[in-house]
Amino acid sequence: MSTQTSDSILIVDFGSQVTQLIARRVREAGVYSEIAPFSTAEEAFHRMQPAGIILSGSPASVLDAAGPAVPAAILDSGLPMLGICYGQQTLMHQLGGEVLAGDSGEFGRAFIEINADCALFDGLWQVGEKHQVWMSHGDKVTSLAPGFRPVAASAGAPFAVIANDAKRIYAMQFHPEVVHTPDGAKLLKNFVRHVCGLAGDWTMAEFRKTKIAEIRQQVGDARVICGLSGGVDSAVAAVLIHEAIGDQLTCVFVDHGLMRMGEAEQVVSLFRGHYHIPLVHVDASTLFLKGLEGVTDPEAKRKFIGKTFIDVFEDEAKKIGGADFLAQGTLYPDVIESVSFTGGPSVTIKSHHNVGGLPDRMNMKLVEPLRELFKDEVRELGRELGLPDVFVGRHPFPGPGLAIRIPGEVNRERCDILRKADAIYLEEIRNAGLYDAIWQAFAVLLPVKTVGVMGDGRTYDSVCALRAVTSTDGMTADIYPFDATFLSRTATRIINEVKGINRVVYDYTSKPPGTIEWE
Ligand SMILES: Nc1ncnc2c1ncn2[C@@H]1O[C@H](COP(=O)(O)OP(=O)(O)OP(=O)(O)O)[C@@H](O)[C@H]1O
Ligand SMILES: O=c1[nH]c(=O)c2[nH+]cn([C@@H]3O[C@H](COP(=O)(O)O)[C@@H](O)[C@H]3O)c2[nH]1
Ligand SMILES: NC(=O)CC[C@H](N)C(=O)O
Numbered sequence: 001m002s003t004q005t006s007d008s009i010l011i012v013d014f015g016s017q018v019t020q021l022i023a024r025r026v027r028e029a030g031v032y033s034e035i036a037p038f039s040t041a042e043e044a045f046h047r048m049q050p051a052g053i054i055l056s057g058s059p060a061s062v063l064d065a066a067g068p069a070v071p072a073a074i075l076d077s078g079l080p081m082l083g084i085c086y087g088q089q090t091l092m093h094q095l096g097g098e099v100l101a102g103d104s105g106e107f108g109r110a111f112i113e114i115n116a117d118c119a120l121f122d123g124l125w126q127v128g129e130k131h132q133v134w135m136s137h138g139d140k141v142t143s144l145a146p147g148f149r150p151v152a153a154s155a156g157a158p159f160a161v162i163a164n165d166a167k168r169i170y171a172m173q174f175h176p177e178v179v180h181t182p183d184g185a186k187l188l189k190n191f192v193r194h195v196c197g198l199a200g201d202w203t204m205a206e207f208r209k210t211k212i213a214e215i216r217q218q219v220g221d222a223r224v225i226c227g228l229s230g231g232v233d234s235a236v237a238a239v240l241i242h243e244a245i246g247d248q249l250t251c252v253f254v255d256h257g258l259m260r261m262g263e264a265e266q267v268v269s270l271f272r273g274h275y276h277i278p279l280v281h282v283d284a285s286t287l288f289l290k291g292l293e294g295v296t297d298p299e300a301k302r303k304f305i306g307k308t309f310i311d312v313f314e315d316e317a318k319k320i321g322g323a324d325f326l327a328q329g330t331l332y333p334d335v336i337e338s339v340s341f342t343g344g345p346s347v348t349i350k351s352h353h354n355v356g357g358l359p360d361r362m363n364m365k366l367v368e369p370l371r372e373l374f375k376d377e378v379r380e381l382g383r384e385l386g387l388p389d390v391f392v393g394r395h396p397f398p399g400p401g402l403a404i405r406i407p408g409e410v411n412r413e414r415c416d417i418l419r420k421a422d423a424i425y426l427e428e429i430r431n432a433g434l435y436d437a438i439w440q441a442f443a444v445l446l447p448v449k450t451v452g453v454m455g456d457g458r459t460y461d462s463v464c465a466l467r468a469v470t471s472t473d474g475m476t477a478d479i480y481p482f483d484a485t486f487l488s489r490t491a492t493r494i495i496n497e498v499k500g501i502n503r504v505v506y507d508y509t510s511k512p513p514g515t516i517e518w519e
């Protein structure tokens with residue numbers, strides 16, 4: 001994790017769905033931030049020595065005995081603080097104000113009226129104006145702690161924004177981090193720049209320097225193996241780590257037999273063509289496919305694949321005389337979906353192979369320099385590192401590969417069928433000039449057979465589903481609205497050219513409620 005950076009912001013996470021957006025907004029304001037769950041916030045606070053604190057929202061209530069609280073070390077630190085929603089409620093609850101369950105909550109769009117000036121509103125909002133914000137609360141602050149004054153109110157929240165100028169503590173009932181609070185990003189910027197006094201000079205170039213120093217410190221002169229998949233994240237991680245430790249790094253590409261058409265050859269030639277980083281290409285397809293026989297449960301597939309990746313990495317490490325560290329291109333969304341924080345309300349959605357799918361027993365220590373970033377930020381870092389567009393612009397591809405796009409049992413034959421359909425789909429997308437407009441697109445082979453008629457004969461074959469989404473970070477996604485001509489052309493090609501598929505459907509589910517992958 002990050003070194004001490006006294007020009008950073010610590011975001012204390014109480015389990016809100018949108019905490020990660022706070023981090024984004026802070027980075028957009030040119031300030032580095034890290035999120036720590038409330039249960040480990042104190043440790044993060046001492047390690048980071050931040051310049052200011054932001055307290056997130058939460059599904060919990062301060063009126064419940066078990067409602068999470070701001071650790072005393074942080075509360076008494078004298079640092080500037082910004083409480084958002086639950087963050088505001090717990091500040092009042094802990095500092096001597098009062099919070100009660102409201103008769104009715106405020107959910108969605110609301111308007112606040114500005115009653116007084118405050119540092120958060122500098123250059124932005126004037127007294128007497130009304131502004132749109134986004135609310136999502138049932139409880140509300142009914143009396144302020146000593147030293148606080150109200151500066152804005154809404155119909156349902158008389159203390160919509162409050163300030164304690166002497167202590168530089170501010171709090172709001174609404175969510176400034178979401179886009180439905182149109183001026184929210186500017187409020188957060190005022191907090192980190194004006195109230196915390198940060199220069200706003202944090203950039204990806206800065207991140208690159210900090211991470212390189214950290215990697216050197218973590219690794220020393222030990223050897224590192226990096227799992228390279230050909231995806232954006234691991235390519236960026238490998239180039240960054242190589243910049244830090246040079247030939248102490250060996251990359252390992254594992255072909256698990258679950259890759260797309262031609263991908264293994266492409267990854268290896270692309271990478272070897274661009275970089276002088278030693279790359280080992282392991283064909284482990286038999287090992288993976290044998291182990292997947294009879295496995296149908298999505299989490300069981302993921303756990304098996306996660307563990308087998310590690311077995312292969314350890315074998316390869318032995319062959320090069322041992323490695324103490326395993327580097328991976330793990331990102332924040334991989335972590336948040338896989339982990340349910342102890343004592344916290346966020347739940348495991350699926351075990352990403354590189355986080356929740358890792359075996360308990362690990363001989364190598366992890367090096368994960370991208371663990372706090374989102375995909376679009378990794379792309380920015382990739383550009384900063386000079387990675388060619390063919391790497392930076394690639395659609396994400398999950399480590400477990402086609403295994404999680406074949407619900408039910410996976411075998412070589414089904415993988416071959418899916419590979420062909422997927423290749424046609426992607427070719428059509430490229431031909432239509434849509435590749436860059438789409439965040440991720442892929443075909444899924446369903447364990448469902450339906451009846452068809454081809455050449456006057458009866459067919460009884462599998463259904464193929466097509467998925468394409470737009471997104472910025474993979475945390476939420478919308479379906480890509482292809483026109484009917486594109487879809488029917490692609491469906492016809494797949495049915496005509498791929499033996500084993502006689503019906504094609506298009507997936508119209510956004511995330512949430514769906515996830516991007518089907519398993
Ligand atoms: N086939 C593979 N061989 C070696 N390592 C892999 C492989 N697939 C995944 N990994 C490791 O797991 C990490 C997470 O995979 P993930 O798919 O999230 O990232 P990526 O493949 O690098 O990028 P992208 O999300 O763009 O596909 C990778 O960064 C890489 O370290
Ligand atoms: O490396 C990975 N290992 C995994 O186990 C994994 N599961 C999902 N994904 C990718 O993550 C993004 C979000 O996917 P979901 O909406 O399906 O969770 C999408 O881009 C998915 O392709 C994975 N990547
Ligand atoms: N979004 C929030 O932080 C909500 C806080 C608290 N659960 C409430 O309903 O008031």
Ligand SMILES: [Mg+2]
Binds near residue numbers: 231396397398
């Ligand atoms: Mg990948």
